[in-house]
Amino acid sequence: MYPFSREAKKYADQDVRAPDVEEALAFLRNPLAEETFYNPAKHVMLYALAKAILSCCSQSTKNKYAEQKTREYVKRMTEAENLEAAREFFPAIEKQDGKYVLPLGEYLSYGSSLVHQSVENGKVTIEQDELNALMRSAIKEKFLNAAIQDVPEEIRKAAAQLEPPSTAIQSRAKFLNLACMQYIAKGVDEGKRFYGAFGLSISAKRDGLPKEKAVSFLTEYVQRCRGTKAFTAEEAKGILDWVYSRDIGFSCSQTMDNGFEGEYCQKCPLNWKRRKS
Amino acid sequence: MNEKELKFLQAHFRSHYQKHLPVPPDLASREFGFGWQKKIDYRHQSFASHKEFQDFMLTEVPLYVSYSLAYYQFPDKRPVSAKGFQGADLVFDLDQTNAEHDHSAFFCRGCLECLHREALGLKDMLSKDLGFESTLVFSGQKGFHLHVRSEKVRDLGKEARKQIADYVSAEGLDMRKLLPVAGESIELKFREGIRNVPKGPQAQSRGCTKRAYEAMRKAIESEDEKALKAYGLGRKNISYIKQNKQRALENLEKGNWGAFCDSENLDRVFANVVKTVRFVQTDKAVTFDLSRIIRLPDSLHGSTGFTAKTLKEGEKFKVEDAMAFKGEEIIEVIPREDVDFTLNGEWRLRKAKFEGLPMPIALFAIAQEKALLP
Ligand SMILES: [Zn+2]
Numbered sequence: 001m002y003p004f005s006r007e008a009k010k011y012a013d014q015d016v017r018a019p020d021v022e023e024a025l026a027f028l029r030n031p032l033a034e035e036t037f038y039n040p041a042k043h044v045m046l047y048a049l050a051k052a053i054l055s056c057c058s059q060s061t062k063n064k065y066a067e068q069k070t071r072e073y074v075k076r077m078t079e080a081e082n083l084e085a086a087r088e089f090f091p092a093i094e095k096q097d098g099k100y101v102l103p104l105g106e107y108l109s110y111g112s113s114l115v116h117q118s119v120e121n122g123k124v125t126i127e128q129d130e131l132n133a134l135m136r137s138a139i140k141e142k143f144l145n146a147a148i149q150d151v152p153e154e155i156r157k158a159a160a161q162l163e164p165p166s167t168a169i170q171s172r173a174k175f176l177n178l179a180c181m182q183y184i185a186k187g188v189d190e191g192k193r194f195y196g197a198f199g200l201s202i203s204a205k206r207d208g209l210p211k212e213k214a215v216s217f218l219t220e221y222v223q224r225c226r227g228t229k230a231f232t233a234e235e236a237k238g239i240l241d242w243v244y245s246r247d248i249g250f251s252c253s254q255t256m257d258n259g260f261e262g263e264y265c266q267k268c269p270l271n272w273k274r275r276k277s
Numbered sequence: 278m279n280e281k282e283l284k285f286l287q288a289h290f291r292s293h294y295q296k297h298l299p300v301p302p303d304l305a306s307r308e309f310g311f312g313w314q315k316k317i318d319y320r321h322q323s324f325a326s327h328k329e330f331q332d333f334m335l336t337e338v339p340l341y342v343s344y345s346l347a348y349y350q351f352p353d354k355r356p357v358s359a360k361g362f363q364g365a366d367l368v369f370d371l372d373q374t375n376a377e378h379d380h381s382a383f384f385c386r387g388c389l390e391c392l393h394r395e396a397l398g399l400k401d402m403l404s405k406d407l408g409f410e411s412t413l414v415f416s417g418q419k420g421f422h423l424h425v426r427s428e429k430v431r432d433l434g435k436e437a438r439k440q441i442a443d444y445v446s447a448e449g450l451d452m453r454k455l456l457p458v459a460g461e462s463i464e465l466k467f468r469e470g471i472r473n474v475p476k477g478p479q480a481q482s483r484g485c486t487k488r489a490y491e492a493m494r495k496a497i498e499s500e501d502e503k504a505l506k507a508y509g510l511g512r513k514n515i516s517y518i519k520q521n522k523q524r525a526l527e528n529l530e531k532g533n534w535g536a537f538c539d540s541e542n543l544d545r546v547f548a549n550v551v552k553t554v555r556f557v558q559t560d561k562a563v564t565f566d567l568s569r570i571i572r573l574p575d576s577l578h579g580s581t582g583f584t585a586k587t588l589k590e591g592e593k594f595k596v597e598d599a600m601a602f603k604g605e606e607i608i609e610v611i612p613r614e615d616v617d618f619t620l621n622g623e624w625r626l627r628k629a630k631f632e633g634l635p636m637p638i639a640l641f642a643i644a645q646e647k648a649l650l651p
Binding site: 104105108109111112113114115116117118119120121122123125 | 405436443486
């Protein structure tokens with residue numbers, strides 16, 4: 001049974017134990033085990049935990065694992081020619097002469113290439129490849145749509161294990177190596193992403209980082225940020241362009257005001273508050 | 278616009294609205310915008326009832342009336358995010374044409390004719406392909422709008438609307454993705470009976486691909502050299518088609534375009550044909566911008582004095598039919614520049630030379646800011 005199906009709902013709301021979190025990590029990292037697929041209660045629990053873990057991950061990690069899992073499910077569905085699973089997302093889909101026919105509205109809910117489809121009388125006829133693409137975006141959305149409040153600590157820790165090691169800039173960088181900048185570079189939450197990019201841009205400029213290096217550094221930063229609304233590499237580059245075209249000094253107080261004051265400030269050579277007192 | 282001319286237009290607009298007040302469906306859920314000097318001087322206005330709307334129109338007499346495609350819980354709140362979006366109609370705006378015609382810089386009737394034809398084509402495509410029934414409305418000045426008011430479209434998001442806009446204009450179309458067999462990897466020579474020919478639009482195709490098939494069939498059947506050339510077929514191909522028409526048609530039916538078209542040209546020819554049956558230039562932003570306000574159908578256009586007329590199914594379009602004002606009364610005007618135009622007759626206005634014009638023509642010249650009242 002597919003864990004995102006309607007039928008799966010009856011297995012939801014199970015108690016979660018710490019070993020389950022470990023298993024959910026394995027579920028995300030490894031191909032789906034056959035015995036899990038045929039054990040609905042366990043499958044649904046792992047799926048729910050995996051979603052919770054991904055909700056704490058950076059955008060790029062989230063995408064990576066969601067896409068990986070999604071591909072597995074879609075492959076399985078294709079092999080099983082399972083139209084029932086597709087009907088979870090496209091209730092009116094039908095198979096006709098080896099192709100699939102679905103109403104335009106259902107196509108548009110997940111499809112992204114209407115211009116290439118054959119459309120007649122409000123119905124879209126698609127090939128297997130396109131159905132797979134639709135299923136991928138539908139299932140991926142399921143993986144990423146977790147709205148979880150107060151995530152338990154062990155889930156946060158599990159999420160951190162999925163993150164790749166930070167590729168911090170190795171250089172004589174003075175500002176980019178500050179603890180606050182290192183913290184930002186790991187990716188920040190929605191609401192802080194703009195100021196984060198701003199701080200990194202100023203530091204990069206002050207450290208004399210060539211612009212193209214700064215651009216790829218910020219692009220990585222954007223991918224590590226978290227949030228529901230998009231924060232794009234273009235937006236970050238806009239900030240970088242603005243900063244690089246001006247002469248702006250690094251300001252400790254400004255960085256703190258922007259919400260990046262942390263425990264690390266205690267040990268920081270630049271700590272403005274400590275120096276003042 | 279000066280006070281005197283504005284008052285003149287308003288007096289006529291008021292008397293028109295006393296008899297013919299346009300009211301949109303779901304009036305109370307729409308946001309309105311009005312203009313006197315500009316098309317929209319202010320927006321975020323709403324009306325709880327027909328009576329309230331009527332009072333406003335007859336007292337304030339705006340020269341331009343726009344309403345939201347969207348339905349809102351609180352149409353007058355701002356910003357737009359506070360209005361409580363409840364879905365939106367789908368609208369296509371045609372105001373520019375690439376079709377060849379004798380273009381005139383001022384009031385081009387050729388543009389209107391071409392755009393009307395394109396709008397009918399789009400209306401047909403919306404119905405046959407997408408299953409949307411639409412209402413065709415003259416914009417009151419330079420173009421046409423197609424309104425789709427249906428449950429089917431109300432909840433479509435911005436992305437979905439963008440895709441629909443791309444679909445009708447064939448934007449971003451990659452023929453290799455559209456056709457079942459890619460032509461790239463297959464070495465093809467121009468000869469008949471070849472196997473593994475990339476399949477083109479065929480008798481069994483659907484939607485726009487089917488229309489591409491029909492367009493090509495028509496061109497072959499009638500040996501329409503001009504069309505075949507426009508599709509990108511070379512002279513050798515065209516003479517082959519003329520000599521082996523039946524065979525070419527049989528191959529076309531199966532999608533074997535390689536039988537009458539050079540292989541290296543196939544992609545381009547497919548694309549050309551598809552584009553002739555599916556290419557409408559629309560102002561896309563109107564289609565996907567959910568907070569757009571647009572000319573209220575059957576309201577008057579302050580730059581022409583024409584009605585933004587809703588055209589009935591099959592109704593022919595003649596711009597004179599959209600003139601809201603009739604009458605023989607002669608009005609004296611002072612042209613502000615030299616202009617020539619055709620509107621219920623031929624008119625030649627010369628700068629600063631007093632001219633007595635029938636009221637509807639005078640009103641048009643004044644609304645266009647080409648003439649002043651003495
Ligand atoms: Zn023109």
